[in-house]
Amino acid sequence: VDVAKFLDGISCTTIADACAKKGDIAGMERWVEKFRALGFGLNVVACNILLDGYARKGNLRKMLECMAMMRSEQITPNIFVYSTLISCCARRKDAEGAIGFFNEMLGLGIEPNEVVYSAMVDALCKTGDMEEAVRWLQRMKQANIPPGAVAYSAMISGFAKRREPESAAKWFEAMLEADVHATTIAFNSVI
Numbered sequence: 002v003d004v005a006k007f008l009d010g011i012s013c014t015t016i017a018d019a020c021a022k023k024g025d026i027a028g029m030e031r032w033v034e035k036f037r038a039l040g041f042g043l044n045v046v047a048c049n050i051l052l053d054g055y056a057r058k059g060n061l062r063k064m065l066e067c068m069a070m071m072r073s074e075q076i077t078p079n080i081f082v083y084s085t086l087i088s089c090c091a092r093r094k095d096a097e098g099a100i101g102f103f104n105e106m107l108g109l110g111i112e113p114n115e116v117v118y119s120a121m122v123d124a125l126c127k128t129g130d131m132e133e134a135v136r137w138l139q140r141m142k143q144a145n146i147p148p149g150a151v152a153y154s155a156m157i158s159g160f161a162k163r164r165e166p167e168s169a170a171k172w173f174e175a176m177l178e179a180d181v182h183a184t185t186i187a188f189n190s191v192i
Contacts, residue, residue, distance in 0.1 A: 010041050014050060021054030029054040043074050049081050056089035064089060078109065084116045091124035099124040119151040126159030134159060147179065154184045
């Protein structure tokens with residue numbers, strides 16, 4: 002094993018990830034290309050960095066291109082890839098897209114976690130479909146995954162935006178009863 006090359010590869014993905022988090026898409030893409038130029042094949046880590054960067058910019062088109070590239074190179078997506086895709090759909094208020102990615106993930110045998118379920122609840126709350134959001138939160142509980150602050154905050158905020166303060170307060174109380182620490186979003190939504 003060429004240790005220097007290996008460390009260069011780690012450096013490239015680390016810098017690409019920092020660029021993604023900063024919103025520097027061109028820098029992120031450049032560092033992933035340097036990673037590939039070192040002879041490393043594209044892998045799920047590099048792809049998730051790309052997906053995260055595109056998601057932060059809300060660029061679903063580039064995310065879908067990245068997914069197509071993963072398929073063409075036979076890279077199997079993991080839970081992190083799907084949580085990134087579903088979270089992006091939530092930010093874009095695209096519940097249908099989120100459900101599509103959720104079902105695709107299940108089709109690959111990947112079990113959803115709290116982050117994925119919370120993103121699903123958030124996507125539905127942002128579209129105002131609170132009845133469906135309640136069903137997804139119940140589905141989460143049935144899967145023995147306790148909702149956390151993100152899911153409860155989405156419910157509270159969703160009901161508050163629909164001008165249903167009693168429902169928002171009910172979810173706030175449920176969050177406290179579940180011993181989940183309230184977020185600023187949750188507090189602001191019930192005020």
